[in-house]
Amino acid sequence: MNPIQIGRLLRSTITDCVIGCRVTEMDVPAFGGMVRIPLVDGSQVYGLIYDITIEDDGLVRQLVTAEGISDDVILDNRINRNVPVEISVLFIGYSQGEIIHHLLPPRPPLTLDVIYPCTPDEICRFTSAGHFGYFRHMLRSADLPLGELLAAHVQQTDRHHSALGNTGWMSAAIGELITLLRDDYPRLMEVLSTLGDVKP
Secondary structure, three states, X not given: OOOOXXXXXXXXXXXXXXXXXXXXXXXXXXXXXXXXXXXXXXXXXXEEEEEEEEOOOHHHHHHXXXXXXXXXXXXXXXXXOOOOEEEEEEEEEEEEOOEEEOOOOOOOOOOOOEEEEOOHHHHHHHHHOOOOOOXXXXXXXXXXXXXXXXXXXXXXXXXXXXXXXXXXXXXXXXXXHHHHOOOOHHHHHHXXXXXXXXXX
């Protein structure tokens, strides 16, 4: 089965990137979801979706002020036109062959590289490698909605681990976050409070 393409890369740095996709593909990515970007050398860059922006344009600005817009016009605008959607991705590691590194990639991906959502097996393999080293990429980014991003990631990832019989992944992840944030009490309380809303 061929993997589902989310979109293509618009711009990138060594720490993150922005990809563009069509609204019709918006059922695939989700906040906190893990994605991968295959590179020409055979390695893969992994990231977490931390923002999704629906841009406006001239026609949308006109439509929002119009009265009585029909459903057909709205569907036509969403499906047939190229509504600009930008997805921001934080890099959390990369792989070379079968070896997974929870480090920043050696070089950023290039514009127009294709982005795919990670499968449950890929998510479990990445998050089981090492000892949650990729958390530091999330914790050092001051502009992220950290508590919400961690909660979304932990909830989605724990579901996949539990399906494979690894029911202790979430407890281990939360224990590691407590250790990493033990000297930053306000941030720790924010993260734990948000994680408290996670439903198993």
